[in-house]
Amino acid sequence: xxxxxxxxxxxxxxxxxxxxxxxxxxxxxxxxxxxxxxxxxxxxxxxxxxxxxxxxxxxxxxxxxxxxxxxxxxxxxxxxxxxxxxxxxxxxxxxxxxxxxxxxxxxxxxxxxxxxxxxxxxxxxxxxxxxxxxxxxxxxxxxxxxxxxxxxxxxxxxxxxxxxxxxxxxxxxxxxxxxxxxxxxxxxxxxxxxxxxxxxxxxxxxxxxxxxxxxxxxxxxxxxxxxxxxxxxxxxxxxxxxxxxxx
Amino acid sequence: xxxxxxxxxxxxxxxxxxxxxxxxxxxxxxxxxxxxxxxxxxxxxxxxxxxxxxxxxxxxxxxxxxxxxxxxxxxxxxxxxxxxxxxxxxxxxxxxxxxxxxxxxxxxxxxxxxxxxxxxxxxxxxxxxxxxxxxxxxxxxxxxxxxxxxxxxxxxxxxxxxxxxxxxxxxxxxxxxxxxxxxxxxxxxxxxxxxxxxxxxxxxxxxxxxxxxxxxxxxxxxxxxxxxxxxxxxxxxxxxxxxxxxx
Amino acid sequence: xxxxxxxxxxxxxxxxxxxxxxxxxxxxxxxxxxxxxxxxxxxxxxxxxxxxxxxxxxxxxxxxxxxxxxxxxxxxxxxxxxxxxxxxxxxxxxxxxxxxxxxxxxxxxxxxxxxxxxxxxxxxxxxxxxxxxxxxxxxxxxxxxxxxxxxxxxxxxxxxxxxxxxxxxxxxxxxxxxxxxxxxxxxxxxxxxxxxxxxxxxxxxxxxxxxxxxxxxxxxxxxxxxxxxxxxxxxxxxxxxxxxxxx
Numbered sequence: 001x002x003x004x005x006x007x008x009x010x011x012x013x014x015x016x017x018x019x020x021x022x023x024x025x026x027x028x029x030x031x032x033x034x035x036x037x038x039x040x041x042x043x044x045x046x047x048x049x050x051x052x053x054x055x056x057x058x059x060x061x062x063x064x065x066x067x068x069x070x071x072x073x074x075x076x077x078x079x080x081x082x083x084x085x086x087x088x089x090x091x092x093x094x095x096x097x098x099x100x101x102x103x104x105x106x107x108x109x110x111x112x113x114x115x116x117x118x119x120x121x122x123x124x125x126x127x128x129x130x131x132x133x134x135x136x137x138x139x140x141x142x143x144x145x146x147x148x149x150x151x152x153x154x155x156x157x158x159x160x161x162x163x164x165x166x167x168x169x170x171x172x173x174x175x176x177x178x179x180x181x182x183x184x185x186x187x188x189x190x191x192x193x194x195x196x197x198x199x200x201x202x203x204x205x206x207x208x209x210x211x212x213x214x215x216x217x218x219x220x221x222x223x224x225x226x227x228x229x230x231x232x233x234x235x236x237x238x239x240x241x242x243x244x245x246x247x
Numbered sequence: 248x249x250x251x252x253x254x255x256x257x258x259x260x261x262x263x264x265x266x267x268x269x270x271x272x273x274x275x276x277x278x279x280x281x282x283x284x285x286x287x288x289x290x291x292x293x294x295x296x297x298x299x300x301x302x303x304x305x306x307x308x309x310x311x312x313x314x315x316x317x318x319x320x321x322x323x324x325x326x327x328x329x330x331x332x333x334x335x336x337x338x339x340x341x342x343x344x345x346x347x348x349x350x351x352x353x354x355x356x357x358x359x360x361x362x363x364x365x366x367x368x369x370x371x372x373x374x375x376x377x378x379x380x381x382x383x384x385x386x387x388x389x390x391x392x393x394x395x396x397x398x399x400x401x402x403x404x405x406x407x408x409x410x411x412x413x414x415x416x417x418x419x420x421x422x423x424x425x426x427x428x429x430x431x432x433x434x435x436x437x438x439x440x441x442x443x444x445x446x447x448x449x450x451x452x453x454x455x456x457x458x459x460x461x462x463x464x465x466x467x468x469x470x471x472x473x474x475x476x477x478x479x480x481x482x483x484x485x486x487x488x489x490x491x492x493x494x
Numbered sequence: 495x496x497x498x499x500x501x502x503x504x505x506x507x508x509x510x511x512x513x514x515x516x517x518x519x520x521x522x523x524x525x526x527x528x529x530x531x532x533x534x535x536x537x538x539x540x541x542x543x544x545x546x547x548x549x550x551x552x553x554x555x556x557x558x559x560x561x562x563x564x565x566x567x568x569x570x571x572x573x574x575x576x577x578x579x580x581x582x583x584x585x586x587x588x589x590x591x592x593x594x595x596x597x598x599x600x601x602x603x604x605x606x607x608x609x610x611x612x613x614x615x616x617x618x619x620x621x622x623x624x625x626x627x628x629x630x631x632x633x634x635x636x637x638x639x640x641x642x643x644x645x646x647x648x649x650x651x652x653x654x655x656x657x658x659x660x661x662x663x664x665x666x667x668x669x670x671x672x673x674x675x676x677x678x679x680x681x682x683x684x685x686x687x688x689x690x691x692x693x694x695x696x697x698x699x700x701x702x703x704x705x706x707x708x709x710x711x712x713x714x715x716x717x718x719x720x721x722x723x724x725x726x727x728x729x730x731x732x733x734x735x736x737x738x739x740x741x
Contacts, residue, residue, distance in 0.1 A: 072419065075394045079387075103425055104391060109418035144598060147569045171603035172566065178597055319666065322641045326634075350672055351638055356665035 002029055002066075002090040005058040008080035008101065010230045011088075014051055017206040017229065017236045019074045021047045021199075026113050027068050029061035036068075039120045045199045046120055048237040055233035057085065066090070066097065067111030073097075076106050123239070127216030127224055129156045129191030131163045132184040135210035135227065141165045141176050142204045146197050148172045151243055154217055155192030162186075163215075167197070184212060191217040193242040203238045220245070249276055249313075249337040252305040255327035255348065257477040258335075261298055264453040264476065264483045266321045268294045268446075273360050274315050276308035283315075286367045292446045293367055295484040302480035304332065313337070313344065314358030320344075323353050370486070374463030374471055376403045376438030378410045379431040382457035382474065388412045388423050389451045393444050395419045398490055401464055402439030409433075410462075414444070431459060438464040440489040450485045467492070496523055496560075496584040499552040502574035502595065504724045505582075508545055511700040511723065511730045513568045515541045515693075520607050521562050523555035530562075533614045539693045540614055542731040549727035551579065560584070560591065561605030567591075570600050617733070621710030621718055623650045623685030625657045626678040629704035629721065635659045635670050636698045640691050642666045645737055648711055649686030656680075657709075661691070678706060685711040687736040697732045714739070 018025055018036060025038040033055065037048040053059040080086055080101045087100040090110075099106040145152040145167035153166040162177040163186055180186060203225065207213055210227035217223050225238040265272055265283060272285040280302065284295040300306040327333055327348045334347040337357075346353040392399040392414035400413040409424040410433055427433060450472065454460055457474035464470050472485040512519055512530060519532040527549065531542040547553040574580055574595045581594040584604075593600040639646040639661035647660040656671040657680055674680060697719065701707055704721035711717050719732040 072395075076421075079391045079394060103423050103429060105422040105424075106395070107420050107422075144573045147573060148566075148600070173601050174570075175599040175601075176597050177599075182597060319641075323668075326638045326641060350670050350676060351635075352669040352671075353638075353642070354667050354669075 001062040001092045002088060003058065003060045004056045004088045005085050006056045008077065008084045008086045009082055010055060011086055012077045013229045014049055014234060015074050015077055018047055018049055019070045020202040020206055021045050023071045024069055024111060024116050026116055026119060027066040029066065030063040037119050044241045046239040051230060051234040055230040065113045067113040067116050069111055072108060125222060125224065127218045127221060128187065128189045129217040130187040131215040133213055133215060135207045135213050138213055139204040139208040142200045145174055146201060148174050150197050151194055152197050153192055153194045154223055156189060158188040158190050191219055193217055193220050193223060194245045195223060195240055196243055199240050248309040248339045249335060250305065250307045251303045251335045252332050253303045255324065255331045255333045256329055257302060258333055259324045260476045261296055261481060262321050262324055265294055265296055266317045267449040267453055268292050270318045271316055271358060271363050273363055273366060274313040276313065277310040284366050291488050293486040298477060298481040302477040312360045314360040314363050316358055319355060372469060374465045374468060375434065375436045376464040377434040378462040380460055380462060382454045382460050385460055386451040386455040389447045392421055393448060395421050397444050398441055399444050399447065400439055400441045401470055403436060405435040405437050438466055440464055440467050440470060441492045442470060442487055443490055446487050495556040495586045496582060497552065497554045498550045498582045499579050500550045502571065502578045502580045503576055504549060505580055506571045507723045508543055508728060509568050509571055512541055512543055513564045514696040514700055515539050517565045518563055518605060518610050520610055520613060521560040523560065524557040531613050538735050540733040545724060545728040549724040559607045561607040561610050563605055566602060619716060621712045621715060622681060622683045623711040624681040625709040627707055627709060629701045629707050632707055633698040633702040636694045638668055640695060642668050644691050645688055646691050647686055647688045648717055650683060652682040652684050685713055687711055687714050687717060688739045689717060689734055690737055693734050
């Protein structure tokens, strides 16, 4: 059972963050809100989303796992006007998610949760390199790197006290250095790992709106991006595995 | 012979309404203005357009039927700036439509009217279900339905006193109900017919600008959309045949 | 050696003007500024660009010829925000052009100038038909002609005292006549030549922003378009060979 009302923009932000990586997932609902965690088909990237009950205007849910066709849900929510309230409901014993807005009633068949790949465990990661940066700055750097290459190195140079991003193409390269004036905080720990720009570009769409992104990096380790949505009542975490550096 | 001046936006609206369904047609001109009626190649949809002489700033025409390449005419009119006057002329005995605007002179060869399929008769239709609705509301519903299906049912539920639209996909469905507060008038007559969304999407572009659309529906009957253009000095009618309901 | 700072918009305008015709070229730099001249692969069109040292905020250069991948340079400059200063530098003996803006450092490998086709000579052309016209008027005419044809005739009718453009399609044609009120100056010399619209459309993107374009035309001769960029501190010349008129 689910009965919830949420601002359409807030829910769109949440669904878009998931849709960047996966086309179906399991929404876990209970009195603590809504949660999902999913990995992409290639097992390279993971998204984890939490929406607390206070992200909703109304929220009542009995504990259950909902199989969601993320792509369809995204298309339907794309129809709702900015700021309109969106009502979500699943009657007791039903296998359909009803979405109501304005005078519309959508009914979306839930997927059988057993057909969706198992929820990944949250890996325990030691990522001592911490940087807090504006979302737009991070996503601009991702776009700039894509002009010359398909991969990007993210790192911290503790001596120069900069967070850096580097991309190397066949003949060209780009380097961006952000010092203490450009980032909101920076751990003085050496870090550097290489990532696929394809994944980062997908994630960038959601991250560009965040006022603050906490980046966790290590040496040849995954990167973790953590940011708030829904005015702080929800949180998204992206994890991305590193690429092997070919020298 | 034709000598006419018309606001470019008004003529663009008229030509766009026709171009949504057909790529060539016959313009009938005489002292009563300009009229055309044409069916699409699949014989599923019909457009009928009337522009009275007062839709034009200048209008003089001897009775004739002009074979028009609608696609070309649309492209040329696309060049004219908003609000510029457009001069249309066909000298006596000529087979060319001249279009003049700003310092430009276009000359468009008329098609031989005999090579264009015969004007359809206006079918006599009993469509007791009458709804008057804002164009934007109708076209939003068409877009919303397209998210889940390729067909839409339009109907009136006289007991609930609502105009409804329903679309069913393989697993999902959407229903929109508009009551007395949402429509400008509604006949209390039972009606329901199913239509192809492809055609409706084509028509929607023209209908979205209309402040009022009169919809005529029946039970498994065609639908008729009637709306004004050119500030009430012109009128467009779309007719669309129903689809068979497969259950 | 090169060390230069320039407004990103000014440099973008210059690079876009070249990129319209060629994908690589030789930049000649010395104390007089930056110059390039290149023909397209089909030998039909030529672009010539000059940027004086005062188009730059800082400009120091030892005489050299730089092999430039124009497409890559255009993509990189596309990343720079409007009005940001762009620093260009090539250290002594280096084969890399460094581009710095905001916190970014791009490094673009120079092409070997010997692998780029030889600079064309500037042909000596007698083009007595001179017209000075606003860039937007010229480019609108090019777009209008493209609706009916793939070629356009440009000419001067000295008796009617008009600059004209004519395009003829299979069945349709367009003619634009601009008299003394529409052009800024007009030589009373008979001229008419036919040109490919494909090339003119490529050139039009750069020409549309120019407040004045000087056109030089003859009878079945090339056309020359000359216009200023960088607030008068730079100049672009396009030359386009005529097409044979098939009658």
